[in-house]
Amino acid sequence: MAVIEQPATLTAPARPSVWGRIAAVLALLGRSRVAIAGLILVGFWVVLAIFADDCIIRPACWVGGGSDGTVVSTPWLARYSPFEQFRGRNLEGPSADHWLGTDRNGRDLWARIVQGSRIILVLAPISVLIALAIGGTLGLIAGYFGGQIDELLMRVLDALMAFPQILLYLIIIAALGPSAVNVVLAITIAGAPGIARLVRSLTLDIKTRDYVAAAQTRGESPWYIMFVEILPNARGPIIIDAMLRVGYAVFAIGTLGFLGLGLPPPSPDWGSIVNTGRKFIQAGHPWDALWASLSIASLVVGLNLLADGLSEELGRYR
Amino acid sequence: MITFLLRRAFYLILTLFAVSIGIFAMSEIAPGNIAINSLGNTITPAQEASFNAQNGLDQPAVTRYIRWMIGSDWRAAGLIGYPVRQIYEADLNRWSWWGALPDGTLFQNYTDDGENMIRVERLADGSTRDVPLGPEVWKTDAEGFPVFWGVDREGRAAMWVRGDDNEAWTLGKSTWRSSKGAPRAYIPLQKGLLRGDPGVSFFTRRPVAETLVPRLMNTLLLAGIAFVVVMPLALALGMLAGLNEGRFLDRLLSISSLVATATPEFASGVFLILIFSTWLKWLPGAVVVTSDTAIFERPQMLVLPIITLTLIELGYVLRITRASMVEVMRTNYIRTATLKGLPQWRIVTKHALRNALMAPITVIILHVNWLIGGIVVVETLFGFPGLGRYVMEAALFKDVFAIEAATMVLVVIAVGTQLVADLIYTYINPRIRYT
Numbered sequence A: 001m002a003v004i005e006q007p008a009t010l011t012a013p014a015r016p017s018v019w020g021r022i023a024a025v026l027a028l029l030g031r032s033r034v035a036i037a038g039l040i041l042v043g044f045w046v047v048l049a050i051f052a053d054d055c056i057i058r059p060a061c062w063v064g065g066g067s068d069g070t071v072v073s074t075p076w077l078a079r080y081s082p083f084e085q086f087r088g089r090n091l092e093g094p095s096a097d098h099w100l101g102t103d104r105n106g107r108d109l110w111a112r113i114v115q116g117s118r119i120i121l122v123l124a125p126i127s128v129l130i131a132l133a134i135g136g137t138l139g140l141i142a143g144y145f146g147g148q149i150d151e152l153l154m155r156v157l158d159a160l161m162a163f164p165q166i167l168l169y170l171i172i173i174a175a176l177g178p179s180a181v182n183v184v185l186a187i188t189i190a191g192a193p194g195i196a197r198l199v200r201s202l203t204l205d206i207k208t209r210d211y212v213a214a215a216q217t218r219g220e221s222p223w224y225i226m227f228v229e230i231l232p233n234a235r236g237p238i239i240i241d242a243m244l245r246v247g248y249a250v251f252a253i254g255t256l257g258f259l260g261l262g263l264p265p266p267s268p269d270w271g272s273i274v275n276t277g278r279k280f281i282q283a284g285h286p287w288d289a290l291w292a293s294l295s296i297a298s299l300v301v302g303l304n305l306l307a308d309g310l311s312e313e314l315g316r317y318r
Numbered sequence B: 001m002i003t004f005l006l007r008r009a010f011y012l013i014l015t016l017f018a019v020s021i022g023i024f025a026m027s028e029i030a031p032g033n034i035a036i037n038s039l040g041n042t043i044t045p046a047q048e049a050s051f052n053a054q055n056g057l058d059q060p061a062v063t064r065y066i067r068w069m070i071g072s073d074w075r076a077a078g079l080i081g082y083p084v085r086q087i088y089e090a091d092l093n094r095w096s097w098w099g100a101l102p103d104g105t106l107f108q109n110y111t112d113d114g115e116n117m118i119r120v121e122r123l124a125d126g127s128t129r130d131v132p133l134g135p136e137v138w139k140t141d142a143e144g145f146p147v148f149w150g151v152d153r154e155g156r157a158a159m160w161v162r163g164d165d166n167e168a169w170t171l172g173k174s175t176w177r178s179s180k181g182a183p184r185a186y187i188p189l190q191k192g193l194l195r196g197d198p199g200v201s202f203f204t205r206r207p208v209a210e211t212l213v214p215r216l217m218n219t220l221l222l223a224g225i226a227f228v229v230v231m232p233l234a235l236a237l238g239m240l241a242g243l244n245e246g247r248f249l250d251r252l253l254s255i256s257s258l259v260a261t262a263t264p265e266f267a268s269g270v271f272l273i274l275i276f277s278t279w280l281k282w283l284p285g286a287v288v289v290t291s292d293t294a295i296f297e298r299p300q301m302l303v304l305p306i307i308t309l310t311l312i313e314l315g316y317v318l319r320i321t322r323a324s325m326v327e328v329m330r331t332n333y334i335r336t337a338t339l340k341g342l343p344q345w346r347i348v349t350k351h352a353l354r355n356a357l358m359a360p361i362t363v364i365i366l367h368v369n370w371l372i373g374g375i376v377v378v379e380t381l382f383g384f385p386g387l388g389r390y391v392m393e394a395a396l397f398k399d400v401f402a403i404e405a406a407t408m409v410l411v412v413i414a415v416g417t418q419l420v421a422d423l424i425y426t427y428i429n430p431r432i433r434y435t
Helices: A018-031 A033-050 A109-145 A147-162 A165-176 A180-206 A210-218 A222-258 A270-280 A287-316 B002-029 B034-039 B045-054 B061-070 B073-080 B208-243 B248-262 B265-279 B299-329 B332-339 B344-366 B368-382 B387-397 B400-428
Strands: B084-089 B094-100 B106-111 B117-122 B128-132 B146-151 B156-161 B168-171 B176-179 B185-188
Touching: A018 A033, A018 A287, A033 A109, A033 A287, A109 A147, A109 A180, A109 A222, A109 A270, A109 A287, A147 A180, A147 B002, A147 B400, A165 A180, A165 A222, A165 B002, A165 B368, A165 B387, A165 B400, A180 A222, A210 A222, A222 A270, A222 A287, A222 B265, A222 B368, A270 A287, A270 B265, A287 B248, A287 B265, B002 B061, B002 B400, B034 B045, B045 B168, B045 B185, B073 B084, B073 B146, B073 B156, B073 B185, B094 B146, B106 B146, B106 B156, B117 B146, B208 B248, B208 B299, B208 B344, B208 B368, B208 B387, B208 B400, B248 B299, B265 B299, B265 B368, B299 B344, B299 B368, B332 B344, B344 B368, B344 B400, B368 B387, B368 B400, B387 B400
Parallel strands: none
Antiparallel strands: B084 B094, B094 B106, B106 B117, B117 B128, B146 B156, B156 B185, B168 B176
């Protein structure tokens, strides 16, 4: 007679702690040389952006005081203020004083590049997060309710996606004027439809699972099911997609700055540094354009390598 | 198949309609004042109101949308009682609108005192003569006012009210001019986008179409060459990478294509200019167009813009081709062919190629949306006189009609190519269902 062994206690599989999961992701990254290269590039800029000046220990400049000169921060890694003009030192090449040289107003290029990384590394994730919130909600609604709502939403989003993104940026910035808020708005509007599509297709799939049916039987509200049952189970592809989108957003912010539609001067926006700097290339001063181009190229490449390596490693274990 | 095509075409028109409303809403209804953008922020409210009336900006959005799409000349003709016609005045080098009498004489109207209407008739040699009109031309409108509809001297349909001393402001060469006895209401004459006339630019005061068409041709030339360069190169390299999956060549091609695609166009363009123009001095770093044929006389000007466009597009197509090739090489029919002992080149050319190319060809055409973004940046960087730079400058100067027209043209190209991609896909992949 067979005796079925009863386990003494039923224990739920231990849920790894937050640190445990971060460690697991890092271990995953460590296996891919591509991802490590990406991590180094991105990490370089993140460290520079955080420790550019003492803003991290002075909350006064978090609320917008840092850029217009009302709150004077003490530069750390940036070495100088990005707005300080050194008399008689216009358009200089790299030297011991000014590592990357100076621009036409005698401002230190290293300081401007480093402060520029902060702008781009703040704006890009913010715009992706807002686009995620809007696009994710729309996608959940379209996928979960289906029918007429789905049809209508998808038609509108298709029309938005038919726009080449650059035109969307141009029209929005032309109508509203160049500013940090409008740049974020433009990137959000351009990015949300793509996210909505992805989330919708994931929702359509997850909607048919048993646990959703169980929640429906329990009488949970549609919003609870969408955000508590469906969304967390769709997070994998959404996160990979969002990482790629941060890369696109950096790309877009740089492009807008280059076209003169980004942050207004004197803010040290990489794209606008290239835009003003390219006029001095023929005059034998390529440094502005060169450094800013290198910076944005390395950051976007880093972000792409990171996303690429991560999705490849994840795909291998799926 | 036919229903599928019709359905696709119907959705295409629906999408374009939605897009046109979106463009119109964003550029004309959105906050931001066209009068102030065009004339500067020193204008008085009276001048602003007068400008808005003269350009039809005080009319409801629906009226303005209809005027933008299908024109306003037919509506004006109904009010005036005579057809209106657009002619080209060669001596003044400009287009202007005139009313046409039944005998073919062209006319415009004005009045100095709000009492005696004058008809300016255009003679065959281009000179004009004034014909005074009697008081019988004043007709009573629905609200009981004596009014006269005609074409004013600026070529707009206009409504004068008898005995009116309305004041209009116009910006001359440099100063504001005020004139009494001006019309009460205007209908700016326009044929409409669908009939090839997207309006007159507020910035250059020339018809938008006149600038837009040559710019579009230049852009099509640039994009066409880039496309012809990118396509075979990306397909060949992608296939090479896919066949050598996991080897050094594959890694090299994959990583370098990722770097090329991730680098923004303006950054890679700057690198190319620095290397080939500033350092090696092989190629010019800017496109300087002095005449219509300058591009063909100095084709080396186009080399750097084309390489920049190639770099950004190459990587994407290469990666798709590689993935598609890898997938196809793992299928059972390729394994069967290998086991039959067929030589490798024969397997690739006879069995794998057609199936592996299916995805990338569609993707390339769908990628036109991205190509447009690249074109705007590349044209700005190299100073190439194309549509991308045109729409960029229009956006910078808030030249509303130019933005609207150029955007619509680009969206039509983007959406049209998507339809073409669908058709090609159904052609090369007969398994697709027409849903």
